Amino acid sequence: MSTDDIIYDVIVVGAGIEGSSTAYQLAKRGQSTLLLEQFPLPHSRGSSHGQSRITRRAYPQAIYSAMMKDSFEGWKILQEESGEKIYNYCGTLYISPPSFLAPIETGLKVNKAPYRSLTLSELKSEFPAFTLPDDYAGIYDYQGGILYADKSLKAYQDQFKKYGGTLRDGERVDDVIPGDIVTLTTTTGNKYRGRNVVLALGPFTNNLLAKTGLQLPLKVQRVMVLYWREKVSGMHSSDKFPCFLDPAGSQGIRVYSTPSDEYQGLVKVCLSLGPVVDPYIREGVDISWVRERMMKYVTNRLPWLHPVPAIEEACIRTNSPDGHLFLDRHPKYENIVIAAGFSGHGFKLAPVVGKILSDLVQGKTPSFDMNYFKISRFDNGVVTNKSKL
Structure with a gap:
């Protein structure tokens, strides 16, 4: 046939x-x-390739927080059916000025998702790996963590x-x-x-x-996936250090991170931005500015990581307006x-x-x-x- x-x-x-x-x-x-x-x-x-993605209930739009409730159920079912461990609930932390956090907290409240607000002093006490600006606060999303992509x-x-x-x-x-x-x-x-x-x-x-x-x-962008080596072994492991998002982290462009989990002693910290490319021709574009921006970010905000990326990988994202x-x-x-x-x-x-x-x-x-x-x-x-x- x-x-x-x-x-x-x-x-x-x-x-x-x-x-x-x-x-x-x-x-x-x-x-x-x-x-x-x-x-x-x-x-x-x-x-869709690569070892890890961040997962979370925390979103500025309440509809996504609601959708993630169903999504977590789906991941649970897939894990049970496949017998494969596909997520690690190590938590996801939003860090930024409070104006960025207000709609995120609203969405979590509306959808009755477990979370905790943190002051700057609490962030410094509980997550000493960060050096944060004086106007920062945090929201800890208990259901967040790592998906094994x-x-x-x-x-x-x-x-x-x-x-x-x-x-x-x-x-x-x-x-x-x-x-x-x-x-x-x-x-x-x-x-x-x-x-x-x-x-x-x-x-x-x-x-x-x-x-x-x-x-x-x-709009199709080529995004750099960067891994940074710890200065102190285990300081950023997933039992001590959560995934995090910093929406105001680098000139208003969101930074995201997963803890040391997929590569021993390396932490993924990336900029959610890159050069526009043709999806079939994505090599050869200038990405040096992404690396330089992230080196400054790591130096200023994550002083317990070496400020030069140890591994550089690439991913493609497709953005709507x-x-x-x-x-x-x-x-x-x-x-x-x-x-x-x-x-x-x-x-x-x-x-x-x-x-x-x-x-x-x-x-x-x-x-x-x-x-x-x-x-x-x-x-x-x-x-x-x-x-x-």
């Missing part, structure tokens, strides 16, 4: 964390599901296959032919047909959306669902994103306010070929 003789209930394009979570949910719900990935797995060309991604893919899903990697989708049955053609010459399609392509979203006459206002996700149906084709623009904070949301996208595919109403995530919230720069719509 050739590939185009099969009609799947759903084809998910993109086997990053969002696509893999969605495919898992659909297969678990009894949908015949094909998951397609353009690169051979595992790979580091998208946004590579393990989480593989667990979703393995469980997807156990539920009967089909995963094909090394096949890039080159064309989308909409209709009651959507036809996808790939670089291998295969054709796949599905009653519904989910496009979860990360930085490559607009490359394929162009085939449907649609472009989203997305307002930092909110796109989780929506195609404006013309109801059976094409789009997930994009995760803006550096989508990994932790993957379990709930998978549920939302599965609900959209199945014609159900998600349990969250989807106005935050609609394509139509931007009036300009979205549709590139109105004749096709």
